[in-house]
Structures are given as structure tokens and as C-alpha cells.
Amino acid sequence: MSYYQVQSLEQYFKHYNKSIREPRKFWDKIADENFTWYQKWDKVVEFDMQEADIKWFINAKVNITKNCIDRHLARRGEKTAILFEPNNPGEEARHISYNELYAEVSKMANVLRDQGIKKGDRVCIYLPMIPELAFAVLACARIGAIHSVVFAGFSASAVAARINDSECKMVITSDGGYRGSKTIDLKGIVDEALKNCPSVEKVLVVKRTNANINMKEGRDQWLQPLLDEAMANSVAEIMDAEDPLFILYTSGSTGKPKGMLHTTAGYMVYSAYTFKNIFAYEENDIYWCTADIGWITGHSYILYGPLLNGATTVLFEGVPSYPDFGRFWEVIDKHKVTQFYTAPTAIRSLAKQDWKWVDGHDLSSLKVIGSVGEPINEEAWHWYNDHVGKKKSPVVDTWWQTETGGIMISPIPFVTPTKPTYATLPLPGVQPVLMDELRNEIEGNQVVGSLCIKFPWPGIARTIWGDHQRFKDTYFSTFPGKYFTGDGALRDEVGYYRITGRVDDVVIVSGHNLGTAPIEDAINEHPSVAESAIVGFPHDVKGNALYGFITLKEAGSWRNQDNLVKEINEHISSHIGPIAKLDKIQFVSGLPKTRSGKIMRRILRKIAEGDFSNFGDTSTLLNPEIVEEIKNGKVE
Ligand code: PRX
Numbered sequence: 002m003s004y005y006q007v008q009s010l011e012q013y014f015k016h017y018n019k020s021i022r023e024p025r026k027f028w029d030k031i032a033d034e035n036f037t038w039y040q041k042w043d044k045v046v047e048f049d050m051q052e053a054d055i056k057w058f059i060n061a062k063v064n065i066t067k068n069c070i071d072r073h074l075a076r077r078g079e080k081t082a083i084l085f086e087p088n089n090p091g092e093e094a095r096h097i098s099y100n101e102l103y104a105e106v107s108k109m110a111n112v113l114r115d116q117g118i119k120k121g122d123r124v125c126i127y128l129p130m131i132p133e134l135a136f137a138v139l140a141c142a143r144i145g146a147i148h149s150v151v152f153a154g155f156s157a158s159a160v161a162a163r164i165n166d167s168e169c170k171m172v173i174t175s176d177g178g179y180r181g182s183k184t185i186d187l188k189g190i191v192d193e194a195l196k197n198c199p200s201v202e203k204v205l206v207v208k209r210t211n212a213n214i215n216m217k218e219g220r221d222q223w224l225q226p227l228l229d230e231a232m233a234n235s236v237a238e239i240m241d242a243e244d245p246l247f248i249l250y251t252s253g254s255t256g257k258p259k260g261m262l263h264t265t266a267g268y269m270v271y272s273a274y275t276f277k278n279i280f281a282y283e284e285n286d287i288y289w290c291t292a293d294i295g296w297i298t299g300h301s302y303i304l305y306g307p308l309l310n311g312a313t314t315v316l317f318e319g320v321p322s323y324p325d326f327g328r329f330w331e332v333i334d335k336h337k338v339t340q341f342y343t344a345p346t347a348i349r350s351l352a353k354q355d356w357k358w359v360d361g362h363d364l365s366s367l368k369v370i371g372s373v374g375e376p377i378n379e380e381a382w383h384w385y386n387d388h389v390g391k392k393k394s395p396v397v398d399t400w401w402q403t404e405t406g407g408i409m410i411s412p413i414p415f416v417t418p419t420k421p422t423y424a425t426l427p428l429p430g431v432q433p434v435l436m437d438e439l440r441n442e443i444e445g446n447q448v449v450g451s452l453c454i455k456f457p458w459p460g461i462a463r464t465i466w467g468d469h470q471r472f473k474d475t476y477f478s479t480f481p482g483k484y485f486t487g488d489g490a491l492r493d494e495v496g497y498y499r500i501t502g503r504v505d506d507v508v509i510v511s512g513h514n515l516g517t518a519p520i521e522d523a524i525n526e527h528p529s530v531a532e533s534a535i536v537g538f539p540h541d542v543k544g545n546a547l548y549g550f551i552t553l554k555e556a557g558s559w560r561n562q563d564n565l566v567k568e569i570n571e572h573i574s575s576h577i578g579p580i581a582k583l584d585k586i587q588f589v590s591g592l593p594k595t596r597s598g599k600i601m602r603r604i605l606r607k608i609a610e611g612d613f614s615n616f617g618d619t620s621t622l623l624n625p626e627i628v629e630e631i632k633n634g635k636v637e
Contacts, residue, residue: 057267064237069308107235109140120145129178145238152295157193177210181323242266252516260466271460276306289315330362342371374512400424406460508537523576546584
């Protein structure tokens, strides 16, 4: 197999230049040499970046699960595909071989078909990190149903909004989930959500915690008895290259989540290619990504990327702090993990703990360690590099997004010299550019700008489900003809990229991408609240935390502000999820606004950060006096 796997810096530049000069030839070869197709493409790519219309591998026919599972059976049938490490270290790990994966996915696919799910139907998957989650995702892909995995930390109303947006016909959930010392009542949340979801006909329930749950007659069924009756082999649906594979919701800067749509062949090629290169993957490696499958990182780098490469991928149900802060290191030691991929927020929280948690475990199996989800600060980078990688396993700081489908900018281990806090160089096939405020491309090095990509790559999302106009407006209109990432970046003297953070109203909290608008909408629903503005501020562990400036309908009417703070946070928790709770709330008598009524978030951001030095031009403010009041009342 050849993925243009890069072995030296010289080769990197060679491949990179080829990918720019002849992108069609470059991707044609990767797609041709590494996958099983029912039928190959007539044309590699067709695109119109003005209209945000992008297609890859035109008219090719393929099924991604044939590539993830079936084609490995002859050579790797007995090899572990999924290594399940349960929340409770006392529960035995499960080694699921490729043969078993084939049987489990087939059974699940047959159940879905029996229950009336057809190609193109949407299925919402709301499950904890258990093997059935992987089986359900792959079973959808097997029969051509579009999976929409919703992270099991979302609240009932967030689940309902996602189900309704894509009109899911079915929900797959469980009687509950374990997370550290807690259990989560997933079925209860689904029941609550489904009060307002007319499209859902059936609910399949996995047994995990044995919690006492309600089963609604005619709608809900336990999954296991259905699986027991199902055949352990199945025919894969023949999918067109551009048939939808999945929808995954991500926050935007307006209230409604964006259902990013990924299609079959391009996503397959891109997730496989990036996995192989970025993790320097070799046949007997044990690869572990700690993300949740409810996020894109889990889709691309727990399931699809590793399985497409015939790898062994660890599926971890637990959390880094349970039963103690040594859990990650214990699991690495126990399974002799070779690649470890996690988020800066986890690194920061573990770096705060006693040394003994790391040092008590043998991490010598590690070859490559990765970071994803937000900028990694210098201190955390060094801690990770020194204490986990022991300065011998390169840190791959991988920059990408739900929208990009796979990693875009990252060091290639043992090839690209790493530099703390830098995602370094684009992968061959990826063409980043920095843009200035006048929408001109910034040439040369040692420059800062808005990060765009100027040529399509196979993994790019094709649209926002049901709203192509929003897709165009969000990603392709700020810098016409280019894909705008929403991130700012700098390019250093040798051409390395460093991502500086979002330039829009999205704040990344503990690696979770949160739009401020939906949180404000939730707060504004509280009967006492008149208006609110949310901004991010730097936080030691979470990277960013949320600061809310809130005006009340009747100022001072709330004698007990502590209660109000609690109520507002509970309200956010039930509307969006606990991840969106505010760390600080300041009640103010007004918000700084321009004459056109727009809240000047720039000023609020500086106040929240504790930087009162220079608020820039405030002459356009309608109420400049409010700035002083807000400054004086800042919550510490
Ligand atoms: O701001 C960037 C940040 O995460 C955003 C994408 O979030 P999401 O779609 O949830 O996907 C996260 C997992 C891929 C980006 O726009 N981000 C992601 N990785 C990095 C990063 N910021 C800096 N460095 C990174 N390595």
C-alpha cells in the first residue's frame, strides 16, 4: 500500500510540491492504491469554490465498511480491531477481532434493515463509549444510512434539536452510561428529547448499566434480543462516492448547530491517508485516541482512520481521573500503547497532579504522542514532551476541524522537527494561506492573518445539512474562492504555522467548540434576564472558560444573586449541557453597544481577560460610560 508515506523532510517537500502542482494525480494515486472499489472514478475532483460545490472521485462506487472490515479478514481476521477498555478498571478489557467486528456489524446492519432503515435514512446514535457505539456507526455505513452521532454529554433539548434538524427516523441509545464514578441516565434524556421529535419511529436500547428505565410500547426495543436473532453476515450497500456518510453537529456563531455533512469516498481516502502519515502507523501498533466518538476526532481517528488501515484501536469508556489520575498512564502500560492522541485540556489537568501518577507506569511502548482540539500552550507542550514522550516520542500538534474531516496541519513524526505550540506544516495535499483584512493573500513568512485553504481536499465537508446557503456564507464568502477556517494563524520564519485561536464568536472550552450565541439564547430565556453577552477568558486547565455579562429586567430585583447564578447555570445545563456552564457571571446595568446596537465583544473580552490597558476605538459606542462600571465590577 502506498499513501505517499513520508520518510524524510526531503521527501515531504517532494510530495508536497507534487500535491500542489498536480493535485489530481496526487489524490488519484492514493485512492487507487489503497482501497477496494466496486467501480473507480471518471474524474478525481470537480469544484466551484464560489458556490461551495465540491465533489471527489466522480461516479466511483464504494462502501467504507468493506474497506474498514471485509478486506482485512483474509490477512487480519484474528487481529484485534477494537480493544475496549471499560470505565471500571476491574472490568475486563475486550479484544474484538476483525472477524468479530465483521459479525457484530453485520448483525447490527441486519437489525437496522429489519427495522425498516434504508439507504439515506438518518439514524441518531446517542451512546456511551462502548463497543456497540462503534458497531452502530459502522452498521449505518454498511447499509448506507446516515449516522448522526450526538455526544452523550448533551442535554435533552440539544439532542432534540439535532434529531429534528436532520429528521432522524431512529435513535440508538442505552439504559445508561458510566463516566468515572457517575452514571448517566441516557435513556431518560432520550425520552425527554423525544417528546418533541415527531420523525423518530423507533428506539433501540443497549443494556449497559442495568438501570431501571421506561420502555415505550411500540417505540422502544432492547437491542440484544434482536441481535441474537440476526445473521452474522451481511451485504454492504453500494454507495456512490458522493453519497452522504454522516452528519455531525458543530457549534456555529448563531444559535442553531450546523449539521456538517461528510460524504463517502473523499472522507474515506482522507481519514485513512492522514492516519497513516500523522501517526507513523505500522502493522502491530496499538493506537489509542482518548476522544469521544461523539466528536469528529473520534469519527476519524478512533474508528474510520485506524480501521481503514487495519489497525488496533483502543476504545476507552472512562475518564482520565478515575479511579485516580494515573488512569491514562496505567492503560498505556497495560496495553503497550504505541500512539497516544489526546487533548490539551486533559494534558493540562494531568500536568497539575503529582508526578507519581506518571512515573509509576512504564510508558516505553509509546512512539508518537498527539494533541488536538485547541492551541496547546508552551508549558503543557513541554510537560507532554518531557514526561509522557520522554523527549523521544514526537508530539504531533494536529490542527483540523469537524469541517475538514481529517488532520490538515501537523508535524509528521520523525520527519518534521517539532516546535512547541506550532502545528508546523500542512500535509501534502493541503494548501493553507493567510489572508489580510483587505482579503488579500499574505505572502512570505513571519506574518499573521486569517487562515484559509485555497484548494479542496477530499475530506472537506460538502454542505450543512438542509442549509447550503449557510455553508456558503460561513465558509466561502468571507474570502471569496477560498475555504475560511474561522481561525487566525501566524507563519514563522521557516513557514511553520501556529494557530492562534478563533477569530469568530466560538470559544473552545476544554476542547469543546462552543458558540456563544446559543448559550446567550439559553440565558435570555430565563425570566429575569434582559440581555447577555458571553466571552471566553484564559483558564489554566480548560484553555478558555466562559464569562457572562448579564443585564436583568428589573435591576436589583434579585436579592440573592448567588441563587440567580445557580439558576442560570442550571438553565444552560439543561438547554445545552454542563460543558457550557459559565465560570463567571457579572450582572451589569448595560452592555457596551455600537450605535447600530451591536454588542462590542472586543471590550468585554478584554475586561474578562483582566486587560484594561487599551480598549481601542470606543468612539462609536452609544454608552461609553458603561465600560467603567463593568471594569469596576469585574468578577475575579
Ligand atoms: O480553533 C481550532 C481548534 O478547534 C477548532 C475546531 O474544532 P472542532 O470542529 O470541534 O474540531 C476539533 C477536533 C479537530 C479549530 O477551528 N483546534 C483544533 N485543533 C487545534 C486547534 N487549535 C490549535 N491547535 C490545534 N492543534
